[in-house]
Amino acid sequence: MSEKYVVFDFETTGFSAQKNEIIQIGAVKYDENDVELARFNQLVKNQRSYVSSEITQLTGIRPADLLSQPVIEQVLPKFLDFIKGHLLVAHNAPFDISFLYQAIIDCAITDVEAFRVYDTLAESKRLLQMKSYALESFKDFLEMNDLRSHDALNDCLVTAKLYQYLQEIEQPKAVSMLTEPEQMDLFGDISDEITDTLRRKLNLPITKNLVYYRQDSERIWQQFDISGIRIEREYSTGSSLSITLYNDEKLAIHSDFLKEMQKANFLTDLDENQSNGKN
Template identity: 30%
Template sequence: MSAQNSTPRQLSFDELDSPLRETTFVVVDLETTGSSAGEDAITEIGAVKIRGGEVLGELATLVDPGRSIPPFIVELTGITSAMLIDAPRIERVLPSFLEFARGAVLVAHNAPFDIGFLKAATARCDLPWPPFQTLCTVKLARRVLSREEAPSVKLSALSSLFQVHTQPTHRALDDARATVDVLHALLERVGGLGVHSYAELVDYLPNVSAAQRGKRGLAADLPRTPGVYLFRGPSDEALYVGTAVNLQRRVRGYFTGSETRARMKEMVALATRVDHVECAHGLEASVRELRLLAAHAPPYNRRSKFPRRAWWITLTDEPFPRLSVSRRATPDSLGPFSSRTDAADVAATIAVECRIRTCTKKIRHDRVHGADCPDAVAGGCPAGSAPQSAEQYRSAPQAAVELIRGLDDAALHRLRDRVGELGAAELFESAARVRDRTAALAAALRRGQRLAALAAIDELVAARPREGGGWDLAVVRAGRLASAGVAERGVPPMPVVEMLTAAAETVIDEPSPLRGTTAGEVGLIASWLEQPGVRIVRTSQGYTEPARGAGAWQEWCALARSASA
């Protein structure tokens, strides 16, 4: 085995976005005992390391496959079993090859074949397969060359077309050297098309229309930072809003073959520019995306365009209150629900358990309820048929308010007990229906109480550890993200916190469970706060959920969902 090498390391994505002339490639070719990576074995490895058109090193070795070589392979390659008697086994060869190739883009002619054999061999040797970036010269040739110029993209045909220095001979090192010359010729072709980095080469390989690729310039000046991007159309209208960890990389993906959605290709065809907002971290980007969606309602976005069009369960304002489902929320409303049907189902469960009337007639304060209503067991009103004054009826809506606020979960206990009773009586279908109603109610209560608990806090400051050191910081007021920033590694965080707090947005309160913020925004913030490592720096009030709320029912709900599935 012979090899020359230089110090290897794995390339990052940004390094792979550097010019092709600065990218290290290892071109590899294998000879094998057959065509099945799972059943056949490697008999020879040849590899050439190149960068900027120069050869940095070569590796070549025969490999003992531990079996005889089929006659047709001997005829094709000239490698006989006698030649392999003193050759090393693959378990000795692979570590050297992986070290030789580490940190480079792995290239092969018909890469799935060669890389498939190498992966199978590493698995049999209990070695990890490195996260190689790869390139197939067959695929590249078919993308670059027309059928008229290259009817065949076999290595022998391309070697003749490009008049390579080393002709392929079905020996690994010769074929690898021939592939190097073919690769250089193909890279010269794509260079003339504006493809100058490995990342751009990956984007170029899929068959993308010239018009779509021609708009890559819209991403050229975007920063490589977290943020929100907004595609605009010919009349400056907002077409699409999205978030990205790396704005330039994400937006550039819309102009490549990685974007396969017909709807997005149509959007790109209309786009004339891309606006962006840089953000301190992912939470700020997600919140700004929601706000832009609400402000512009872009036609190519499918979600969250109308965040305030939620449904709420609300007690009516009358002497004998009922539960109604509406768009308007009051401080004691339950929600939000995306579906009116789901809200109505939960409202019906609450009405039954809290004995709230479902009849719709108006009843004056000095009159009574119940005289004209059949009992619930007969399909009538949950409040019953016994006459009740407004004062006597008051306990029913009060029980609903206490259930919604998390002050009393007796209704959930009654429902759970009923599930057990029906199951014990072997009324399994009825038990399943009550179980599902209970789980739906508990989930709605938990969602509302979780979001309301955060919205109830006038000001909360939190910090999340950043990868590599430092802190992502957020100032939250009444459930809204009022300010966001970063304390980099080595920077004292508290002065940054004070600066962010002083510059934070002033929030205008509204009389609703979420104090005017949207469920989407407060939900994003709540999820961010629940991530591992997040610390509460300070709060104006305690951050707590009600002790008798639905939070304690999450394990039961998970079991119910599992049973339902």
């Protein structure tokens, strides 16, 4: 079910919530329809740790940039008010949540609501097949390469797009119902014929047979030729398809995953991801 949510990200002086601290808070608030409502972007003055040259190189934040910024005790109450009552979304959420809880403890803030958290890293590993699940790897996938990585606000925008993409896979939002003539115009026809027009629309190869892969009972990969494709629903990120195999078996699949299956190295990449635990 759709709900209001806040995508958030912290830039920090290191990886330990106890030894290091937050130096930038970024957050973007959305309504139930994925419409952006507000942004929160604040640098935070460090107090118990230093900003190393490695952190500066990674984030672009210099020690001098933080000298005149408010400390966490001044920023955190405003951030908690910003996220109150919303689902929290983050990429590698346990990292950011650990810093959030430590900041709450350090600031001696009580009566904080229990957080509900969605981790796009864990969910993308469950729903997608990628060579890398680092947030930066999704920028090309989501066509957001214009944003610089390791800026808290920019990372929020990428994470938000990823969250919306994952939600459409799990809980598709169908396009408005169309009359039959409009459907004919949109899809060309309502048959399962694999035309060149359909291939181009779905970014599938034009000149070779389309294939589908799955494992048999002995976990050996089997390849099946595809004899038909029908677009069932279109979303802002891809389409929900019904495909027909050579033996007339019909299956549902997302267009992006079908496109990945057509790559020559699909099985190699898939086996490597599985053997590495998708890390």
